[in-house]
Amino acid sequence: MTSAQREQANDRSAVRAARPGRTRRSARGAAWAVVAWIAGLLFFLPVLWMVLTGFKREVDAASNPPSWVFTPVLDGYRQVFDRDITPYLLNSLMASVLSTLLVLLLATPAAYALSIRPVAKWRDVLFFFISTKMLPAVAALLPIYLLVKELGMLDNIWTMVILYTSMNLPLAVWMMRSFLLEVPSALIEAAAMDGASLTVTIRRILLPIVAPGLAATALICFIFSWNEFFFAVNLTATRAGTSPIFLVGFITSEGLFLARLCAAATIVSLPVVLAGWIAQKQLVRGLSMGAVK
Amino acid sequence: MTQTIATGAGTTPHRNRTTHPARPGAAQRWTRRAPLLPALIFAIVVTQIPFLVTLYLSTLDWNALRPGRRVFVGLANYGQVLTDARLRAALLNTVVLTAGSVIASVLLGLGLAILLDRKFPGRGVVRTLLITPFLVMPMAAALLWKHAIYNPAYGLINGIVGGSTDWVSQYPMLSVVTTLVWQWTPFMMLIILAGLQGQSLETLEAARVDGAGPWQTFTRITLPYLRPYLELGALLGSIYLVQTFDAVFTITQGGPGTATTNLPYEIYLTTFRKFEYGEAAAAGVVVVIGTIVVATFALRVISSLFRMEDAR
Numbered sequence A: 001m002t003s004a005q006r007e008q009a010n011d012r013s014a015v016r017a018a019r020p021g022r023t024r025r026s027a028r029g030a031a032w033a034v035v036a037w038i039a040g041l042l043f044f045l046p047v048l049w050m051v052l053t054g055f056k057r058e059v060d061a062a063s064n065p066p067s068w069v070f071t072p073v074l075d076g077y078r079q080v081f082d083r084d085i086t087p088y089l090l091n092s093l094m095a096s097v098l099s100t101l102l103v104l105l106l107a108t109p110a111a112y113a114l115s116i117r118p119v120a121k122w123r124d125v126l127f128f129f130i131s132t133k134m135l136p137a138v139a140a141l142l143p144i145y146l147l148v149k150e151l152g153m154l155d156n157i158w159t160m161v162i163l164y165t166s167m168n169l170p171l172a173v174w175m176m177r178s179f180l181l182e183v184p185s186a187l188i189e190a191a192a193m194d195g196a197s198l199t200v201t202i203r204r205i206l207l208p209i210v211a212p213g214l215a216a217t218a219l220i221c222f223i224f225s226w227n228e229f230f231f232a233v234n235l236t237a238t239r240a241g242t243s244p245i246f247l248v249g250f251i252t253s254e255g256l257f258l259a260r261l262c263a264a265a266t267i268v269s270l271p272v273v274l275a276g277w278i279a280q281k282q283l284v285r286g287l288s289m290g291a292v293k
Numbered sequence B: 001m002t003q004t005i006a007t008g009a010g011t012t013p014h015r016n017r018t019t020h021p022a023r024p025g026a027a028q029r030w031t032r033r034a035p036l037l038p039a040l041i042f043a044i045v046v047t048q049i050p051f052l053v054t055l056y057l058s059t060l061d062w063n064a065l066r067p068g069r070r071v072f073v074g075l076a077n078y079g080q081v082l083t084d085a086r087l088r089a090a091l092l093n094t095v096v097l098t099a100g101s102v103i104a105s106v107l108l109g110l111g112l113a114i115l116l117d118r119k120f121p122g123r124g125v126v127r128t129l130l131i132t133p134f135l136v137m138p139m140a141a142a143l144l145w146k147h148a149i150y151n152p153a154y155g156l157i158n159g160i161v162g163g164s165t166d167w168v169s170q171y172p173m174l175s176v177v178t179t180l181v182w183q184w185t186p187f188m189m190l191i192i193l194a195g196l197q198g199q200s201l202e203t204l205e206a207a208r209v210d211g212a213g214p215w216q217t218f219t220r221i222t223l224p225y226l227r228p229y230l231e232l233g234a235l236l237g238s239i240y241l242v243q244t245f246d247a248v249f250t251i252t253q254g255g256p257g258t259a260t261t262n263l264p265y266e267i268y269l270t271t272f273r274k275f276e277y278g279e280a281a282a283a284g285v286v287v288v289i290g291t292i293v294v295a296t297f298a299l300r301v302i303s304s305l306f307r308m309e310d311a312r
Helices: A003-017 A022-054 A073-084 A086-112 A120-136 A137-150 A157-180 A183-194 A198-227 A230-235 A245-249 A258-278 A280-287 B004-007 B013-017 B026-033 B037-057 B076-082 B085-119 B123-135 B138-149 B156-161 B171-195 B201-209 B214-241 B247-252 B263-272 B277-305
Strands: none
Touching: A003 A198, A022 A258, A022 B085, A022 B123, A022 B138, A022 B156, A022 B171, A073 A258, A086 A157, A086 A198, A086 A245, A086 A258, A086 B037, A120 A157, A120 A258, A120 B277, A137 A157, A137 A230, A137 B037, A137 B277, A157 A198, A157 A230, A157 A280, A157 B037, A183 A198, A183 B214, A198 A258, A198 A280, A230 A245, A230 B085, A245 A258, A245 B138, A258 A280, A258 B123, A258 B138, A280 B123, A280 B171, B026 B076, B076 B277, B085 B123, B085 B156, B085 B171, B085 B214, B085 B277, B123 B156, B123 B171, B138 B171, B138 B247, B171 B247, B201 B214, B214 B277, B247 B263, B263 B277
């Protein structure tokens, strides 16, 4: 969204308010506001329920009718850490952060070669990247599994780093390209006129402008790697298992497990939820691969 | 691209010296390609080689439980796969699951985006609440819905509405789709909301002055204007949802019977439960061919949506 459009969006309610029949309109506006709040709360309810249940005792968590008022306890969380969730969290962190860095290192120069100083067949290259995203992961699972097994790389975090990099690379190339296209060409030409070298141009002109774009791209790559399950469940076990693998391990145990499960689910979801809340603006552009601004 | 020279020729002194400004020399072409190559080579190695291997494996009669027997059988696996009732069921389930989730989440997302397009107290908070389901880890969401919400004895739904309906076994497909819709509606809402907020205020005012009612304005002006955003949301949603694995794996394990087994889950079963490597590979190739057919269409949509501006 351009700043002009944003202003326009903000002005819209002002225009509405200035219309005749103001009281009737504002009553209707209040009604819609209530509807919006109800919708928001309804969508949030399962998340709220997850967080609440995580603080219950197992007996309360499995009560019927559900208990909304209870004395919060940390039993669930204590059990999650007793079962040693930490290595799984660290594995997830390592796979996500390393693959995100690798993606940015590969995608940013590639996006440069597809936007500012484009190669001859930039269009074809761009579509090649997006087409790899459309190919179903399941069709590649067997050869990847056999290859990784052959190389002795099963249950190895570096395998996951490589796979997550290839999973996010097309998204990152498209996103970074859309950000680089926004750099005014006059600016780059002026720098060249002044005799600035390529590294100076990149450091002094390109990087400051695309820094928010890099952040948005990193966020999206981080989210998708952190949440990935399909490759993780088939290629890792105890040593390189990531956090969703830890979650699955919980439900095979006997007896009541709901409070523990919700505590663990809250912990593993927290990093992405917080990151997404903080970076709401970048989220839209990132999710649409740069198409929606 | 040649445009670069055409537009930049007057401003970049050294380029004026080249005799054929429209055709950069070999050296220049390679300096242009250099930044692209690492990413391109990486993508080709990691994504294309496995498919070539899949192609090879699909011609073998190879069950990992019968060691030492890897016989070349030509296209026999394909015959097996194409006549397999399980795979046909999986294909149908994939279509139902993907289409159901995409359509429902686009419609809900549209409704929510319209609600959030107007100013009201706490709009930022409501927006934050609404995007949260998308941020919850899909595996966590699947486990949450299965055990804390659908469970017949102590699940939230039966806790609120009463009764002892076993939601997952009575409505397996609906249970999976509901979970996916809950997660993907925020995604659709964000994209459609961005579209709504970019809509020109003058057009809306003009329509009002011309005497158009709110409903007319919506169907005649807003909806056609939103079309590319709706298509984009549906397209991106389909790319992800067609590969749904976590929700099926967790909530129904593809059951009861094959009621919710989609293609990813079916191929997963063939590979790691039956160890029929040859058949799994053939099924993979069939899925890839199907995807290419659908993707050719999808790529056309993408290229019109992204309004592929000519690079400078």
